[in-house]
Amino acid sequence: MVKKLKLTHTLTHSLTHSFTHSLTHSFTLKVTEHIQKAKGKTLVSFEVLPPLKGGSMQAIFNTLDALMEFKPPFIDVTYHREEFIYKKRPSGYYEKTAIRKRPGTVGICAAIMHRYGVDAVPHLICGGFTVEETENALIDLNFLGINNVLALRGDARQFEDKFIPEPEGHKYALDLVRQIVGMNQGKYLDLNIQNGEPTDFCIGVAGYPEKHFESPNFGTDLHFTKEKIDAGGGYIVTQMFFDNSKYFEYVDACRAAGIEVPIIPGLKPLTKKYQLNSIPRKFFINLPEDFVKEVLKAKDDDAVKQVGIEWCTAQSRELKAAGVPCLHYYTMGDTETVKKIAGAVI
Ligand code: FAD
Numbered sequence: 001m002v003k004k005l006k007l008t009h010t011l012t013h014s015l016t017h018s019f020t021h022s023l024t025h026s027f028t029l030k031v032t033e034h035i036q037k038a039k040g041k042t043l044v045s046f047e048v049l050p051p052l053k054g055g056s057m058q059a060i061f062n063t064l065d066a067l068m069e070f071k072p073p074f075i076d077v078t079y080h081r082e083e084f085i086y087k088k089r090p091s092g093y094y095e096k097t098a099i100r101k102r103p104g105t106v107g108i109c110a111a112i113m114h115r116y117g118v119d120a121v122p123h124l125i126c127g128g129f130t131v132e133e134t135e136n137a138l139i140d141l142n143f144l145g146i147n148n149v150l151a152l153r154g155d156a157r158q159f160e161d162k163f164i165p166e167p168e169g170h171k172y173a174l175d176l177v178r179q180i181v182g183m184n185q186g187k188y189l190d191l192n193i194q195n196g197e198p199t200d201f202c203i204g205v206a207g208y209p210e211k212h213f214e215s216p217n218f219g220t221d222l223h224f225t226k227e228k229i230d231a232g233g234g235y236i237v238t239q240m241f242f243d244n245s246k247y248f249e250y251v252d253a254c255r256a257a258g259i260e261v262p263i264i265p266g267l268k269p270l271t272k273k274y275q276l277n278s279i280p281r282k283f284f285i286n287l288p289e290d291f292v293k294e295v296l297k298a299k300d301d302d303a304v305k306q307v308g309i310e311w312c313t314a315q316s317r318e319l320k321a322a323g324v325p326c327l328h329y330y331t332m333g334d335t336e337t338v339k340k341i342a343g344a345v346i
Contacts, residue, residue, distance in 0.1 A: 030202030126170035127154030181232035207236035209250035213284035
């Protein structure tokens with residue numbers, strides 16, 4: 001249920017709903033409700049990364065202050081699991097140590113909601129979490145009034161060639177979706193808890209227009225995506241793509257498979273020439289030939305960026321004209337570029 005609360009402090013930006021100082025008394029909308037409320041109008045949303053450890057929250061605020069003019073109804077905040085580093089000991093031997101370089105996802109989400117009165121969507125991953133730690137994280141989110149999560153598996157750790165779940169953790173995002181749905185029904189891990197407080201999470205899941213890289217084929221990947229939706233996923237956010245036909249074909253395939261939920265296209269502008277190789281290597285997607293030719297023709301860094309901006313703007317315009325529910329931009333710390341694109345589209 002959505003309640004309107006009196007605004008108790010001045011916010012410089014127009015709000016999707018009123019908000020109080022206290023997050024515990026705030027009422028937020030779910031991503032799916034934002035989409036319904038928009039009645040076919042294409043929304044704009046952004047994804048931000050937590051700063052590196054030792055960095056300041058101000059970096060996130062600087063990014064978002066510049067993007068609030070587009071009235072994003074929700075902001076995603078990524079989650080980064082621990083990485084292994086090798087520390088040299090006095091003995092001369094190296095010790096393998098796990099550190100999290102970008103902590104703070106939950107805190108950042110709370111800060112975003114508090115400052116802007118905009119819903120925040122923390123990414124929650126299976127990697128590095130036992131099921132109990134996941135439950136505790138969800139309890140924190142629930143107590144903070146954060147009712148949206150994007151449920152993901154996460155990738156392999158650096159230096160590991162495949163994803164290895166925690167011994168007491170989830171192997172697939174599907175298992176995480178099931179756990180969250182269970183909590184929405186008041187089911188906690190401790191079976192002695194009777195009539196547990198039900199949470200009320202809206203759950204998003206990832207989808208791959210060019211298939212997930214580990215999947216043997218597109219159809220198998222789609223089958224497992226459908227399982228996430230059947231289990232309770234309320235919407236899909238796609239991996240980035242540079243060829244809109246991949247997205248349109250993906251939506252058609254999802255609909256044919258019986259997936260009816262909103263499918264939000266994820267977009268990232270290419271801004272550097274080296275990304276012609278690093279994006280396919282990191283994200284297992286193809287870049288269209290016409291686009292690559294234009295980037296290769298560009299004389300300097302500024303010209304490459306301009307090609308990337310124009311391409312992403314054209315993609316966004318076509319997607320908007322096709323009536324997609326939301327244009328979701330991966331900012332990756334490059335506010336200026338994303339701002340130019342969103343400004344040209346909205
Ligand atoms: P899953 O849905 O679990 O799928 C993983 C693979 O297993 C797929 O190949 C799938 O086909 C297969 N599979 C699924 N279920 C089964 C089953 N029951 N049996 C056999 N095979 C199965 N990573 C982060 O670490 N942090 C983030 O914040 C983050 N944000 C992301 C946001 C978006 C929009 C996207 C698209 C990805 C994001 N990722 C993030 C990356 C994501 O964690 C990786 O792509 C990961 O490799 C897969 O995650 P998933 O949730 O899609 O996994």
